[in-house]
Amino acid sequence: MKFFYVLIFTFLFTINSQSQQVFSKKEPFAHTYSIVARDTITGEMGVAVQSxxxxxxxxxxxxxxxVGVVATQSFINPSFGPRGLALLENGLTPDLALKTLLQLDESREVRQLAILDVHGDVAAFTGKNCxxxxxxxVGDNFSVQANLMEKNTVWPAMAEAFKNAKGSLAERMMAAMEAAQKEGGDIRGKQSAAILVVKAKSTGNSWEDKVVDLRVEDHKNPIEEMRRLLTIHTAYEFMNQGDLAVETGNNALAKEHYMNAQKLNPDNLEMKYWYAITLANNGEMLEAKNILKELFKKNNKWKVLTPRLxxxxxxxxxxxxxQEILNL
Incomplete structure (x- = not known):
């Protein structure tokens, strides 16, 4: 317990010695709606936002x-992100981490902040001047927050949508985002969105620790675009699983994964190509040739690529x- 208080004191002293956070007109805006959440089955944690x-x-x-996830918004204090995660990593609860960060911020009343940890514990704050x-x-393993919304029904709609949604954590957070937009969303309009999902346990390799990391930087319908990207992301995850199955010589499983990918992204030529190659490796040459013949008509470079495999x-x-394939 003594170490616990020493940790907090050290953190406070370090930040105060650098400078207290004071609101400035130069600080970035993120008047927005967001969600932080944890999947109770997989333990994955995520944060999604639109503004x-x-x-x-x-x-x-x-x-x-x-460790956890953080959403820092309204008149953003960007340091809340890395510092919040650092506090969680050093053993603080989301509630204590949030209070520590806000205590150091003289402009806390224009901030909005949500923190969720690996256990699903959550803390959130909305300043009185947002x-x-x-x-x-704040709900069970999630929190929804919003500011500068058209109506005060936006975040309740998000909460209900998340609780009632099915599927992966990213899909459930996406449902919450769609509910927010349907309810009116940001009173100013819409421009960008993001979804980040991380694993329950670190692999030690940062490139493997992100399950989903998607952004729509500038779009007239960012939520619709994010839904499209998430669907494509899922399709490529099936492609990745198919590739792994090929590496292990399990062509039957690869065929299944590639087919699932095509169902989600039916117009993607590359997905059709690798599905056809898998069919050929499985001895299903007639079906493979039918698909490849059509692909070669659309882009002859797929034929050029084939013998290189x-x-x-x-x-x-x-x-x-x-040669039968190359003569198509």
Whole structure:
């Protein structure tokens, strides 16, 4: 317990010695709606946001596998992201981390902040000077928060949508975002959005710790675009699983994964190509050739690529079968 208080004192002293955070007109805006949440099955943690401001995800959304996630918005104090995660990593609860950060900030009443940790504990704050409509709701393993909204029904709609949604954590957070926009969203309009999901436990490799990391920096319908990107992301996850199955020689499983990818992204030529290659490796040459013939008509470079797959072992058919494909 003594170490616990020493940790807080050290953190406070370090930050105060650098300078207290005071609101400035130069600080970035992120009048917005967001959600921080944890999946109780996988333990994954996520944060999602939308705003009528360029590249909102670059400052609002913060997360670290095995630690937690942070959303810092309204008149943003960007330091709340990395410092909040550092406090969680050093053993503070979200509530104590939030109070520590706000205590150091003389402009706390224009801030909005939400912090969630690896256990699903959550703390949120809406300053009394945040532009209305503004508020937050803390629920079981999640928090929704919004400011400068058209109506004060936005964040309650987000909470209900998240609780009732099915699917992955990213999909459930996406449902909350869509509910917010349907309810009116940001009174100024819409421009950018972001979704970040990190793993429950760190792998030790930062590039493996992010499950989803998507941004829409500038778009007339950022939530719709984010939904499209999330669908494509899921499709490529199936492609990645298919590639892994190919590496282990399980072409039947690869075929299944590639088919699932195509269902989500049916117009993607590359997904069709690798599905056809897998069919050929499985001995299903007739179906493979039908698909490849159509692909070659649309872009002959797929035909040029095909014989190059033999050397690395990605195409394991006979020379005769290869020539049949190249003669399509």
């Amino acid at each position: 009528n401001w360029f590249s909102v995800g670059s400052l609002v959304t913060w997360g670290k596998a095995g 532009i209305e409509a503004a508020g937050h709701i 033999v050397k690395p072992g990605l195409l394991t058919i006979s020379e005769k079968e290869l």
